[in-house]
Amino acid sequence: MxxxxxxxxxxxxxxxxxxxxxxxxxxxxxxxxxxxxxxxxxxxxxxxxxxxxxxxxxxxxxxxxxxxxxxxxxxxxxxxxxxxxxxxxxxxxxxxxxxxxxxxxxxxxxxxxxxxxxxxxxxxxxxxxxxxxxxxxxxxxxxxxxxxxxxxxxxxxxxxxxxxxxxxxxxxxxxxxxxxxxxxxxxxxxxxxxxxxxxxxxxxxxxxxxxxxxxxxxxxxxxxxNAPPMLAENNLTIRLIQPNIQQADKWKRDKMLQNYEHLLALSANNDAQSDLRKEKLSPQTTWIVWPETAISYHHIGTEHMHDMLRNMLRTYKDNVYLITGILLKNQNDNSYSNSIVIIDKNAEIIARYDKSHLVPFGEYIPFQQWIPLQTVTQFSGFRAGKGRQTLVMPDDKKIGPLVCYEILFPGQVVEVQNKPDYIVNVTNDAWYGHSAGPEQHLMKARYRAIEENTPVIRVANTGYSAIIDGFGRYVVKTNLFETNIKEFK
Incomplete structure (x- = not known):
């Protein structure tokens, strides 16, 4: 032995x-x-x-x-x-x-x-x-x-x-x-x-x-x-739109209009009876939240597509605002920005945040003079934004916008001196398919919600989309790779 x-x-x-x-x-x-x-x-x-x-x-x-x-x-x-x-x-x-x-x-x-x-x-x-x-x-x-x-x-x-x-x-x-x-x-x-x-x-x-x-x-x-349940704000409805557009189809020119119409159809207010019931109540405000790069500068700059967006927003009787991820082109230097914008009922941009923490090899190539490759996303020339920012909605609520993996960095997600009421994280995890990636990414949002004691509104193209309260509890949550609309009101 x-x-x-x-x-x-x-x-x-x-x-x-x-x-x-x-x-x-x-x-x-x-x-x-x-x-x-x-x-x-x-x-x-x-x-x-x-x-x-x-x-x-x-x-x-x-x-x-x-x-x-x-x-x-x-x-x-x-x-x-x-x-x-x-x-x-x-x-x-x-x-x-x-x-x-x-x-x-x-x-x-x-x-x-x-x-x-x-x-x-x-x-x-x-x-x-x-x-x-x-x-x-x-x-x-x-x-x-x-x-x-x-x-x-x-x-x-x-x-x-x-x-x-x-x-x-x-x-x-x-x-x-x-x-x-x-x-x-x-x-x-x-x-x-x-x-x-x-x-x-x-x-x-x-x-x-x-x-x-x-x-x-x-x-x-x-x-x-001792944690109270998260209750909806008075007269505020938050609509999470998960379009479930496959990554292979997302940027195809022949799919652009179809994808856009799909988003508009999911977002339109089709509940006329509900509007009639609310006529004698105080005005309602709706936030529609779309995922990362749901649209691009083409949609805003093309008159027909711009009109389509305005017509969708006008299906809402009262106040409505679209918070969406958007690919913008900066005319002064032809660079791109991976951004979040707030769009009013007239389909006009009233606030903008540009992603500041870019993804290496996804949105830029480090040391590109020695690594002459194209980014995985096949877009180059992304310009970083100025950093953390709090955007004020017209209804005076404050949001802290974060694009994709910006939610990853603890202590770097909100303006400490101008703390938001909600963190809004838009993303597109379609790249990673049925894998651990989307699960792990969602978990980062859950941690940030508890750390900042601030609800996180997370909208992903193919999931997971969720609203997470300041205690890390899921208030609403979608599944992966499904078309879904979730409301919190």
Missing amino acids: NTIKSYASLLIDTVWARLIFAALAGALSAFAMAPGNHWYTLITGLGLLFILQKRAKKPYHAFWIGWAFGFSYFLISLNWIGNALLVEGNDFIWAYSLAVSGLPCLLAFFTAIACYFSRKLTSNNVIHSLISFIMLLGTMEVLRGYVFTGFPWNLYGYAWGGQIEILQILSVMNVYGLTFITISWGALAGVTFSPGVSIKMRLISALIFMATFGALHIYGADRLK
């Missing part, structure tokens, strides 16, 4: 075995992200990572252990990104393998650097190792949200999408704080099961884990217990 244990210990202690175990731990951890939301897989995976990097004989061994963990974690949880290259008519299908593996390869270096310095700066003291692992890995996750324009997708704090009680801690800290807590719980689990650690230290680690987990759960449950 001792011989078998010796051989097993020798096998596990080899560099290659540790790399394999690290990769498996990373792959397991990926199932904590949406749509799985199996948080315990991440706690297990981080615990294994803590043990493996701590037992590494040299710091550079710990570096590659961290890289193997990170690569498999991001490979599994972000593999949907390559789906954008599989859309009919896209010329970059040849780069599918590079897109699926290239980004995880780069992101894995954040985990690798944390593990390298955690091993290098600490001795065999388990408390020192615990603190350095938590601080370094947490710091690298924060840096991931800022370096090279930032990509804080699937931070470890996003493991709690299925635990709305735990999510309530976001009301006092953002997802970066929850990421530090999550790493702490994983490291404590690692200490609890680490070989060579005293029974006393294992018990203390387990008790700290259970006590803090229980405290957060109790706090969240109490906050939700």
